[in-house]
Structure formats: C-alpha cells, structure tokens
Amino acid sequence: xxxxxxxxxxxxxxxxxxxxxxxxxxxxxxxxxxxxxxxxxxxxxxxxxxxxxxxxxxxxxxxxxxxxxxxxxxxxxxxxxxxxxxxxxxxxxxxxxxxxxxxxxxxxxxxxxxxxxxxxxxxxxxxxxxxxxxxxxxxxxxxxxxxxxxxxxxxxxxxxxxxxxxxxxxxxxxxxxxxxxxxxxxxxxxxxxxxxxxxxxxxxxxxxxxxxxxxxxxxxxxxxxxxxxxxxxxxxxxxxxxxxxxxxxxxxxxxxxxxxxxxxxxxxxxxxxxxxxxxxxxx
Numbered sequence: 595x596x597x598x599x600x601x602x603x604x605x606x607x608x609x610x611x612x613x614x615x616x617x618x619x620x621x622x623x624x625x626x627x628x629x630x631x632x633x634x635x636x637x638x639x640x641x642x643x644x645x646x647x648x649x650x651x652x653x654x655x656x657x658x659x660x661x662x663x664x665x666x667x668x669x670x671x672x673x674x675x676x677x678x679x680x681x682x683x684x685x686x687x688x689x690x691x692x693x694x695x696x697x698x699x700x701x702x703x704x705x706x707x708x709x710x711x712x713x714x715x716x717x718x719x720x721x722x723x724x725x726x727x728x729x730x731x732x733x734x735x736x737x738x739x740x741x742x743x744x745x746x747x748x749x750x751x752x753x754x755x756x757x758x759x760x761x762x763x764x765x766x767x768x769x770x771x772x773x774x775x776x777x778x779x780x781x782x783x784x785x786x787x788x789x790x791x792x793x794x795x796x797x798x799x800x801x802x803x804x805x806x807x808x809x810x811x812x813x814x815x816x817x818x819x820x821x822x823x824x825x826x827x828x829x830x831x832x833x834x835x836x837x838x839x840x841x842x843x844x845x846x847x848x849x850x851x852x853x854x855x856x857x858x859x860x861x862x863x864x865x866x867x868x869x870x871x872x873x874x875x876x877x
Contacts, residue, residue: 595639596866597744598779599626599661599702600654608659610638611779615648617641626780627660630727630743631830635782656702659746659780660725665832666695668750668768669818672837673810690813690821695835699769700748703778703868707751708875709852710770715754716852716872719838720796720804720860723748724815725780726832733823738816739789741828744780747794747860747868748835751775754844754851775860775870776833786864789815794839797859798852806839813837 596611607620623629670691709716727743751774756767796804843850860868
C-alpha cells in the first residue's frame with residue numbers, strides 16, 4: 595500500500611493511493627505519523643476498503659509523508675563504489691557516517707527545490723529511505739525488518755561549499771531550507787519487497803546521473819537500524835536516508851550543479867517517482 599500526506603482545498607490530510615486517486619483517511623487519524631505510532635494499519639486499511647471515491651492525485655499538493663518526524667537520520671558514503679569515488683585510498687569504513695537534517699530542509703513531491711543566494715553549489719543525492727514503524731532500542735539486526743513501516747525516496751540535496759565550514763561537520767550544507775525532498779509516498783514493507791534488492795535512480799533533465807542497488811551497500815538496511823538503535827531509541831515516523839550511489843554533481847569534472855529550471859527525478863521500481871523542479875530562492 596502507498597500512504598501519503600497532502601493538501602487539498604486549503605486542508606491538510608493524509609491517505610492511501612487507489613489507482614490515480616488518494617482516499618482521504620484524515621477522519622481515522624489526524625496524521626499518517628499518528629496512525630503509524632498507534633500501530634493501526636489494520637484500521638486504516640479497513641477505512642480505505644470501505645471508501646467509495648477518492649481525490650484525484652492531480653488535484654492535490656504533495657507534502658512530505660511524515661511532517662514532523664522526531665528524527666531525520668542520514669547515512670553518508672554507504673555505497674561501495676561511492677567510497678571508491680572519493681579517490682582518497684581509504685579502506686571501507688568500519689561504521690556508518692551519520693548526520694541529521696531538519697524537517698524544513700525537505701519539501702514534498704512536485705514542490706520546488708530552492709537554490710539559496712549564498713551558493714551556486716546545489717547538488718542532488720538520490721536515496722532509499724526507511725520509515726520506522728515500531729519503536730526500539732538496541733534492536734537486533736535479525737529483527738530490524740520488523741521495525742520498518744515502509745520505504746520512501748529522498749533527494750538528499752546538498753549545498754556543497756557549506757559542508758566544510760566547520761572542521762568536523764557537514765550540518766550546514768545539509769539543512770538549507772527546501773534544499774531536498776522526500777516522497778512521494780511511503781510504500782509498506784510487504785509491497786516494497788526484499789530490503790537487499792531495492793533500486794534507486796537519479797535523472798536530471800531526463801539524463802541519468804545515478805543508479806544503484808541496496809545490494810551494493812556497505813552497511814545494509816537492517817545493520818543501519820541495529821547500529822543507530824544502539825545509542826538512540828528509534829521512534830515511529832523516524833526516517834533514515836541510507837546513502838546515495840556515485841554520480842552526484844560534485845563528482846563531475848567540472849562539477850555539474852543544479853540551476854533554476856532543472857528538474858530532478860529520483861525513482862525506484864519498488865517505490866515510485868519523486869520529482870522536483872529547481873528555483874532560485876528570492877530573499
């Protein structure tokens with residue numbers, strides 16, 4: 595099943611996709627995040643199946659599926675061939691690299707990515723994203739899949755020259771407002787299929803830039819969940835971006851930054867298509 599959050603006629607709600615429409619389930623729980631936290635998928639499915647008509651997807655504004663997650667966790671340099679792409683001669687890391695994003699740095703499907711006036715170096719990163727369904731601390735890797743509600747996509751957009759303003763952090767370059775996107779919806783785990791066979795692809799103006807499979811990850815999805823839950827409690831609605839394949843704009847010579855008028859598409863056959871135009875932020 596595909597669950598999304600949306601706005602329609604001035605009202606925010608959430609629902610489940612049926613063909614080319616969304617069944618509004620806002621009367622069941624006030625948000626998708628609340629439904630996940632209540633562990634009430636069965637109640638949502640029953641309301642979905644009882645509904646007659648939906649709202650055409652063409653009539654809605656897509657919102658980030660989880661509006662205010664407790665945590666947005668991002669794993670860096672997780673694809674083996676991306677580690678090689680750095681050409682620094684380093685061995686594969688023993689542990690994942692980690693940073694965090696704020697909700698305001700991400701927009702929904704179809705909404706504009708903003709290139710800020712402070713930099714021309716807006717870059718793209720297509721990623722598979724875990725959405726936590728069941729809380730847990732010190733989760734065993736063998737049990738990690740039971741803590742996943744579903745999967746979505748992220749353009750983990752980056753302002754490259756702001757990544758190194760500090761000596762040890764990348765936070766500044768990862769949190770400009772509307773610099774990335776997430777969505778278009780969350781596909782439940784049963785529909786997405788095996789976690790080690792997911793595929794992600796990035797296109798800019800229909801030109802393929804990135805292509806990868808989760809089988810290429812140095813740290814597979816269950817390991818990521820187990821590792822993160824060692825030092826923090828994962829909560830329902832937390833989202834975890836799992837890394838991007840090689841081919842980001844910064845890795846071209848010369849670099850290929852995003853500019854106003856570009857369209858970035860992140861796609862996965864198991865999940866869907868996340869598409870966003872790029873605009874210059876007006877201040």
